Amino acid sequence: MRETYLVTGGAGFIGSNFVLYMLEKYEDVRIINVDKLTYAGNIKNLDSVADDERHIFMQADICDADVICKIFQDYDIDYVVNFAAESHVDRSIRTPEVFAQTNVMGTVNLLNAAKASWGSSKRAFENRKFLQVSTDEVYGSLPLDDPECFFQESTPLDPRSPYSASKAAADLFVKSYGDTYGLPINITRCSNNYGPYQFPEKLIPLIINNAVHHRALPVYGDGLNVRDWLYVEDHCRAIDMVLRKGKIGEIYNIGGHNERNNLTIVRTIVRELETVLQDSEINDSLISYVEDRKGHDRRYGIDPKKIKTDLGWYPETSFEDGIVRTIAWYLSHEDWLESVTSGAYREYYSKMYEHH
Numbered sequence: 205m206r207e208t209y210l211v212t213g214g215a216g217f218i219g220s221n222f223v224l225y226m227l228e229k230y231e232d233v234r235i236i237n238v239d240k241l242t243y244a245g246n247i248k249n250l251d252s253v254a255d256d257e258r259h260i261f262m263q264a265d266i267c268d269a270d271v272i273c274k275i276f277q278d279y280d281i282d283y284v285v286n287f288a289a290e291s292h293v294d295r296s297i298r299t300p301e302v303f304a305q306t307n308v309m310g311t312v313n314l315l316n317a318a319k320a321s322w323g324s325s326k327r328a329f330e331n332r333k334f335l336q337v338s339t340d341e342v343y344g345s346l347p348l349d350d351p352e353c354f355f356q357e358s359t360p361l362d363p364r365s366p367y368s369a370s371k372a373a374a375d376l377f378v379k380s381y382g383d384t385y386g387l388p389i390n391i392t393r394c395s396n397n398y399g400p401y402q403f404p405e406k407l408i409p410l411i412i413n414n415a416v417h418h419r420a421l422p423v424y425g426d427g428l429n430v431r432d433w434l435y436v437e438d439h440c441r442a443i444d445m446v447l448r449k450g451k452i453g454e455i456y457n458i459g460g461h462n463e464r465n466n467l468t469i470v471r472t473i474v475r476e477l478e479t480v481l482q483d484s485e486i487n488d489s490l491i492s493y494v495e496d497r498k499g500h501d502r503r504y505g506i507d508p509k510k511i512k513t514d515l516g517w518y519p520e521t522s523f524e525d526g527i528v529r530t531i532a533w534y535l536s537h538e539d540w541l542e543s544v545t546s547g548a549y550r551e552y553y554s555k556m557y558e559h560h
């Protein structure tokens with residue numbers, strides 16, 4: 205019997221990469237992909253599997269109890285992989301309530317549906333799993349002056365933005381369904397992802413898109429905030445491994461010890477684009493220091509020892525290769541970039557950056 209996955213948020217950045225990865229890797233899978241198609245979800249990300257009968261797309265909200273319960277009734281779901289979320293920190297600072305609704309209530313709704321459906325079936329929780337895709341941001345912020353200090357799975361939660369607070373709350377609900385009802389769960393907490401299909405509100409695609417158009421490159425604050433970058437495919441492989449081999453109830457941090465400050469990221473992109481496009485107008489003078497993000501976390505750094513030791517995961521793509529590949533992808537997908545940056549994106553961009 206083929207395995208059936210309920211993937212939520214599978215038209216977003218990481219979710220669509222995961223769907224494509226799984227369909228490519230396993231012949232015998234069925235993926236029910238539920239996505240509300242917010243501004244961040246794009247069905248075009250799944251064009252290459254449009255005719256694949258193993259992939260069933262449904263536009264729906266994870267907060268909709270009737271729809272989610274019906275999906276559990278109609279399909280014998282083996283795995284839930286919950287990517288669906290509001291994911292952008294800057295937006296969470298403006299509208300926290302949207303984040304509480306989708307990230308917290310949506311997750312609780314999925315948990316309830318899994319518990320009720322699986323609990324009342326003959327197989328119950330056997331060979332099933334609910335995997336919550338979470339983030340290193342739930343651990344808060346690390347200082348810059350102690351580079352050997354990393355987030356471990358045991359690090360206390362200390363979310364500092366409405367986004368990370370909503371993700372931490374969701375994580376705790378997931379854990380509680382494991383502890384209270386015995387729901388088979390895992391939680392993964394990954395560092396910053398980059399790669400194809402990332403919406404250009406996030407640092408890397410935003411800088412690529414602006415640089416190509418010779419627009420100012422907004423760097424928040426002093427540009428010295430550090431993020432730990434992982435190529436999206438390495439994240440997808442880690443999730444697959446946790447689904448297959450992760451011990452029930454465990455949390456796994458995912459990261460490749462690849463820390464860079466924002467200014468370094470921006471300069472790397474500028475250099476690569478200048479070279480590839482032979483365009484001398486793309487240079488560091490485009491960099492524009494803008495007002496800092498409120499409550500801006502200084503540094504994230506993941507200790508991935510547990511997933512490496514227990515599951516044998518390691519990152520396959522170096523940052524040097526991954527960033528070149530990512531830039532090449534954006535340059536060869538102008539249509540995609542054009543379609544996602546028209547309309548609502550322009551409004552968002554001018555609201556966010558209009559003062560600069």
Ligand code: NAD
Pocket residue numbers: 212213214215216217218219238239240241242243244245246264265266267286287288289290291292306310337338339340371393394395396397398403
């Ligand atoms: P994204 O914003 O690109 O995609 C989110 C997807 O969820 C979109 O397709 C959107 O339409 C969908 N969605 C939003 N609200 C929904 C709802 N109510 N019902 C159904 N679908 C809904 O985000 P992403 O960067 O791909 O992140 C995916 C997940 O991974 C999130 O849970 C995020 O917290 C987590 N994560 C992201 C990163 C990162 O660097 N991007 C790192 C670690 C963890």
Ligand code: TDX
Pocket residue numbers: 291292293294338339340341395396397405406407408410422423424429430431466497
């Ligand atoms: O224009 C910008 N200028 C800038 O300096 C933008 C958009 C960002 N930044 C800075 C802020 C951060 O220090 O770059 C860094 C990265 O910012 P984002 O791309 O917004 O990512 P971040 O806030 O680190 O969160 C990301 O990683 C963890 C994802 O958006 C989250 O969903 C994930 O959980």
